[in-house]
Amino acid sequence: MVVVQWSGLSMTSLGISRSFFTSVSHRAPGRWALAGFHTSAPLGPMFWEKDERSGYKSQLDDVPRLKLVKDGLKMMPSECKKWIEEWKGKLFGDFAMPRPGIPDNVWKFDSAEDLSKWTVTVDADNSEGFSSAELVLSPVGKGLFQGNLCTLVPREGRIKRTGYCAMKSHRLTRSFQRYDTYDWRDYTHLVMRVRGDGRTYMLNLHTAGFYDILWNDMYQYLLFTRGGPHWQYVRIPFSKFFFSSKGRIQDKQFAIQLDRVNSLGIGVGDKINGPFRLEIDYIGVEMDPSYQEEFAYELYTMPKYTTAH
């Protein structure tokens, strides 16, 4: 077992790249050799992420431990059933085969139950602003993400700029609340049917991994909306999604690993004060056999010590 103590001014200066972590968690450790990998004295909290939520409160923080245990026990029967179903599916089920050009639905927005699979977060939740948002059923029975974006900065002085609203699907889990991921390797496009208001939204595909530096990984792309009364079909190749961490675009880019996606988020934070409105019919994935692009951005090697990984 290798014990790594973090040190140094940057991970690049240690000669460690992300691929080390991704390859380990990808069960393909052969690519990486341990030679030249130095360890030295620990350097405090510079890179080590203590908290998966980066210090932001969770709804579960205020729930007493005993209640969590009780609730957990109550879930056992349904989780067991889920587990049995999973194994039935594994042993006797058909394997899913994507049909070229026909989208497979991942998220529907037809009922309150569908909407309960999403969490809406705004800056005001963490006392970082004054925006508000909600995800409700629209008058025509589809998902409606609406609210008011406000870039007013609280006077506490902790932050300098603000204004975001976001909806994020719950992280995919298997039975017993084990983390799971979608496997979209056979698909090439993300498809949606939306009706927006002319604003630009951000799509986030979360690919949180096991290690702390992978916790905040996500792949982003823009969702331009036309505005107007007509529904709009959106079809975005996965290759266009660029890599970012905590919303910061990364110097070193990687193509998205489509078997790692565990959640999707839609955010609005375009610095335009005022109400926003995005109606969503469905979100799905599609396979287009003629689509060949793997990654839309350059992957060339940069000189050492210039790019952060």
Added chain:
Amino acid sequence: MGKVGDEEGRYEDDRDETRLSTREYFNRFEEKTKEAFLDAIGGYEEAEKHRRGHVEFIYAALKYMKEFGVMPDDEMGQTLKEIFGKSLSHPQRKYMRMMYWMPKFKNLSPWLLPNPVPTDSLELAKLAMQRIGSVDLQTEVEVFDAGELEDSIDGTWIVSAQSQTQRKLIAKHSTDKPIYVEGAFRIYLRKACLAYFILRAEPEPKPQVDEDADDEPALWCASQMALTVLNRGDCLLHLEVGMLQHIFQWKNPFREVPKEKLLPPVQSSVHEQEDGVILAACATGTSSKDSLLSWIRFLQQTNPRLGDIPVVFSFHSPLGSVVPIELPKDEPEPPSKAEEDVKRLHGGVEGDDPEETLETKMVNFKPIPG
């Protein structure tokens, strides 16, 4: 911290944090141009031979970039190199990141808009209608002057978007069923927000599916799905029945689907949605009910059938919440759905109050704590 008002205010506030001496490099220029910005940098270069306070200066410069209308370009990169040396300094790297990513996304939107968008609301309305109309390549955007109409009170401009397909839909619309003028809805064009209205008819009922039949619901679903696929890209493609049959039959090669059992594919246009048929869209100078009435009158010139169809002016829409309209003082609340004002156009404009002006021609939102 100073007051933070709006978008511009935020920069104002950021500047307050900058040291006065640093601010002076930029503030002494009356004219905010790129040349002035470069001169400011030159001023710093001369004054600070040892580059004292360069971090603060960089932050200040970044904040002033917008005000001076400076975008990262080659010249700026060159300047950075001259000031901070040939090696990759932090500003240099920041510049490189910006130059790498920003041009990639700058013109990415499928609905390109001038930057900044025009401040004239008529020009904005034209852009908005073109954008809404982009769903149908045949959309024609027309500008009417309500002053030409005798009955018009407002005499304002009207920008209308309608396509040939929509005209055909109006022409075959039953005279028994009303069509609705609904709004105002919002559309954003960069930072500008504009109110628009639509002309909408209730949707046609879906074709009935025989639930007892074995595969039929699935069949219908599949045909809808296939149509969804083919309608994608917001363009209308016609689908042949034979092609649909071909798609289904692979699912069950042992079962022959009789031809008459196959549902005819629904050859609908993009305007025929499950929540309504969109017949036209418009934006007017005053967003008043009178201007909308004038709009319908203008539409009558190309859609004579509109004279026979009851037109209902509604402040509510099943398409979603409309703009909460700021009514002038002494103005009653917008009528509820039950009290909708049904107007047959050939019945004249009686009861139309000229004061019913809904001030929504251009909505400028101030940040309102939500």
